Amino acid sequence: MEQKKKVVVLGAGIGGLSAGYFLAKTGKYEVTVLEKAPVIGGLCASFEYNNFTLDYGAHKIYSVIPGVLAEIGTLMADRLLTLPKKNRLFLRGHLVDYPLKLGNLAGVLGLATFLKLGFGYAFELARGFVRRQPPDSYAGYMIQRFGRPAYELVFEPLADKVWGEPSSLHPEMARARVPASGGMEVILKLLGIKKETAETNAEFFYYPEKGFGDFPEAMKEYIEETGGRVLLNVDVRELVQAVQADGKITAIRGTADGSPAEFESDYVVSSIPLTSLGCLVFGEKDMAFLGSVEDLQFRHLVLVYVFANRSLVLEDQWIFLPEREYLFSRIFEQKQMNPDLGPANQTAICCDFTCDEDSWEWKATDGELAEKTIDGLVNAGFIEPDEVTGYLVKRTQNFYPRYDLGYVEKMHKVNRHLRVVKNLLLTGRIGMYNYNNSDHCVDMGRFIADNLAKGDEPVNIWNDLDKRVADYKIVD
Ligand SMILES: Cc1cc2nc3c(=O)[nH]c(=O)nc-3n(C[C@H](O)[C@H](O)[C@H](O)COP(=O)(O)OP(=O)(O)OC[C@H]3O[C@@H](n4cnc5c(N)ncnc54)[C@H](O)[C@@H]3O)c2cc1C
Known part of the structure; x- marks a missing residue:
């Protein structure tokens, strides 16, 4: 042999x-x-931890x-569960579908902002017919695909939280993260006329x-x-x-x-x-x-887990929060994956912060981070202050390649x-x-x-x- x-x-x-x-x-x-x-x-x-089985942030198996x-x-x-994916975006105090649909945004943003998003997109679409150069940064890529108003409302603040200053990011960061459809396809999806495909959005995943x-x-x-x-x-x-x-x-x-x-x-x-x-x-x-x-370049990861006296807090597995008033970019409820991963009457919400070595988030004490996180969750209306029973902070250096x-x-x-x-x-x-x-x-x-x-x-x-x-x- x-x-x-x-x-x-x-x-x-x-x-x-x-x-x-x-x-x-x-x-x-x-x-x-x-x-x-x-x-x-x-x-x-x-x-x-505390009778919970916890992950390092929201993880799904999909490919x-x-x-x-x-x-x-x-x-x-048989060790895998098949789960329908439930995730949304928290904007102006409302939960909206993600990937974005203009129809859902209209109710949340009001007609004026909604029209601004529409015109911004139409302007970029028209410019696309004469444009010769590919985008030179993450910012350029996203503006070309969604228009400047939508970029400034959602993608810029979210990218800034996750990767830092989007105009200094390589367009590849956007290509790897955002479905590459362009032109008419984007607008049809934004309007909800064309459905996302398995290539652009997971309808289910394994866990x-x-x-x-x-x-x-x-x-x-x-x-x-x-x-x-x-x-x-x-x-x-x-x-x-x-x-x-x-x-x-x-x-x-x-x-x-x-x-x-x-x-x-x-x-x-x-x-x-x-x-x-x-x-x-x-x-x-x-x-x-x-x-x-x-x-x-790399980014560090800080995860703040908040424990609360309620069996479940969210209806989604995870929610993105682009707005700057919330320091974290995503929240994830572990028991949405499997209720058996924690005690029946309690839940754990994991909040993602990505940051640099010099940032407040990296230097803050666990107590300071927990305070800001709990304030954010309470202000957004996800939990009540008296439901909180404790917190846990986990830090990982250099976990995110930053292109x-x-x-x-x-x-x-x-x-x-x-x-x-x-x-x-x-x-x-x-x-x-x-x-x-x-x-x-x-x-x-x-x-x-x-x-x-x-x-x-x-x-x-x-x-x-x-x-x-x-x-x-x-x-x-
Ligand atoms: C918040 C978050 C959400 C995510 N969501 C998803 C998701 O939904 N779905 C998904 O599929 N992926 C997701 N990912 C990505 C996924 O976690 C990574 O792709 C994956 O963990 C990368 O694995 P890795 O083995 O490359 O690196 P790591 O997980 O970092 O493993 C590297 C290993 O090397 C060890 N090591 C380091 N130095 C040495 C040394 N000198 N000698 C020996 N060992 C060493 C480390 O201890 C570690 O065990 C997510 C990541 C994060 C942070």
């Missing part, structure tokens, strides 16, 4: 685990996944990539019955059942690299649960942050690499450096600096495993994967 090749995967978020899962499925690889934390799942994990949902369905079978974290858990189980390993509390300290020109990583050294450990590798798939990986490959003092990677106007050139530089290592591949959201969802991580893992198993060289797989991820879209 052919000897199995050894693959070491760095990071046990859904990116690393998907690579491990699909590699294990080929039957050709001995898979070892190394995770720094004491738990698997990264941002797709769930955790227990428009052929085969991905079927693959997850096969892996998780693991025991919490989103059961999804990475199912992958871990498969890897272990087929003879692979998923090791926690691993501190990766050193990559042993062949002296030959190809610089292949032949082993990974560090500690596992505090004891020295070495893992041999024919291939390495990394889903850990690029800076951490670069320091391992080039050493901490390689200014050429660090210079290129440090320019890449600024120069990010494409910066990533070229980073990739040029890293591709000197001929048996290395990147995957995942932070690992590849690709703004994506878990279904994209599944697709990346599948693509890497299928092509490696066919005998393709990692450098070619990496090039092809770069092209593939450029088309990913996040569907709300």
